[in-house]
Amino acid sequence: MPELPEVETLRRQLEQIIVGKRIRGIEVMDSKIATPPSVSGQMVSSVHRRGKGLEVVLDSGMALHLHLRMSGKLLWQSSNTISLAHTRLVISFEEGCIILIDPRRFATLSYNTATSLEDLPGFPLRRSDLPRILSFASKRRIPIKAFLLDQRIISGIGNIYACEILHEAAVDPFKRTCDLSTSQWQRIIKVSAPILKMAIRARGTTVSDWRDLFGRKGEYQRQLKVYAHEGEPCPRCGSQIVRERISGRGTYYCASCQK
DNA sequence: CGAACGACCTGTTCGC
DNA sequence: TGCGAACAGGTCGTTC
Numbered sequence: 001m002p003e004l005p006e007v008e009t010l011r012r013q014l015e016q017i018i019v020g021k022r023i024r025g026i027e028v029m030d031s032k033i034a035t036p037p038s039v040s041g042q043m044v045s046s047v048h049r050r051g052k053g054l055e056v057v058l059d060s061g062m063a064l065h066l067h068l069r070m071s072g073k074l075l076w077q078s079s080n081t082i083s084l085a086h087t088r089l090v091i092s093f094e095e096g097c098i099i100l101i102d103p104r105r106f107a108t109l110s111y112n113t114a115t116s117l118e119d120l121p122g123f124p125l126r127r128s129d130l131p132r133i134l135s136f137a138s139k140r141r142i143p144i145k146a147f148l149l150d151q152r153i154i155s156g157i158g159n160i161y162a163c164e165i166l167h168e169a170a171v172d173p174f175k176r177t178c179d180l181s182t183s184q185w186q187r188i189i190k191v192s193a194p195i196l197k198m199a200i201r202a203r204g205t206t207v208s209d210w211r212d213l214f215g216r217k218g219e220y221q222r223q224l225k226v227y228a229h230e231g232e233p234c235p236r237c238g239s240q241i242v243r244e245r246i247s248g249r250g251t252y253y254c255a256s257c258q259k
Numbered sequence: 260c261g262a263a264c265g266a267c268c269t270g271t272t273c274g275c
Numbered sequence: 276t277g278c279g280a281a282c283a284g285g286t287c288g289t290t291c
Contacts, residue, residue, distance in 0.1 A: 001284030002285090003284060003285090006284080032268090052284095052285075052286095067286085068284090069267095069285050069286070070268085070283070070284060070285050070286090071268085071269080071270085071283080086269085086270095102268095103268080103269050103270060104269050105268050105269075106267065106268065106286080108286095139260085139261080140261075140262095141261080141262080142261085142262065142263095146262095149285085151285090151286080158284055158285070159283095159284060159285085161284095204284095205284080208271085208283075208284085209283095209284090247262090248263090249285095250282080250283085
């Protein structure tokens with residue numbers, strides 16, 4: 001569920017709350033999640049984002065890596081501990097605790113050495129990234145929409161923002177990746193960073209149940225042009241927005257101005 | 260190597 | 276109201 005803007009929202013909020021604080025304990029309530037070896041007493045030195053993943057670096061040089069996948073949410077609870085449904089993990093501090101809520105149980109936790117040095121490709125996407133992207137893209141025949149979701153190439157874009165980026169760039173989501181022109185790629189790169197930045201500023205997109213660390217909805221859903229707007233007029237040309245399936249994912253676009 | 264598809268899970272919504 | 280099917284913000288493994 002959370003994509004780059006949502007995870008970055010959590011990262012910034014976590015940074016404010018837990019950096020410099022000592023972990024009191026970790027409790028795992030889901031057999032799918034392995035309890036990390038004692039992190040109690042370790043202090044959080046920084047919080048990073050790698051694509052859609054979060055990395056909580058500890059003063060020992062180890063790090064907790066958390067990926068929320070489809071339905072994971074993090075919530076900060078100060079003192080008054082209300083037990084919420086689908087709680088899978090609790091990381092407690094003296095001042096409160098972070099809880100992981102994850103109905104579908106896809107979220108993952110791992111405990112490794114801190115790896116923030118090795119950056120994933122991601123945003124802000126720069127013009128200088130174009131040659132590297134084109135070298136991958138020229139060999140791929142999958143629809144561009146599916147290519148944007150491949151985290152090995154560009155990490156952080158998910159289904160909502162892929163739809164929004166392609167609409168803003170006026171590119172047909174079904175177009176084969178290898179058939180995109182350079183100018184279409186330039187448009188994709190040009191529109192991507194502003195869209196993701198605006199979404200971060202809005203604390204993400206709440207189309208159903210996304211919440212930030214403090215349980216608040218995001219605001220970017222009000223600026224969506226196509227995602228979840230099936231049947232409504234395209235804000236650019238007025239044609240009806242349609243929804244079709246591309247490699248298993250619901251894809252919203254305007255067939256008349258995305259060519 | 261690339262592409263297609265099922266698997267991993269549970270909850271909600273939609274159509275009959 | 277009930278019931279099954281379709282669907283959901285993401286990745287990973289297998290097969291062809």
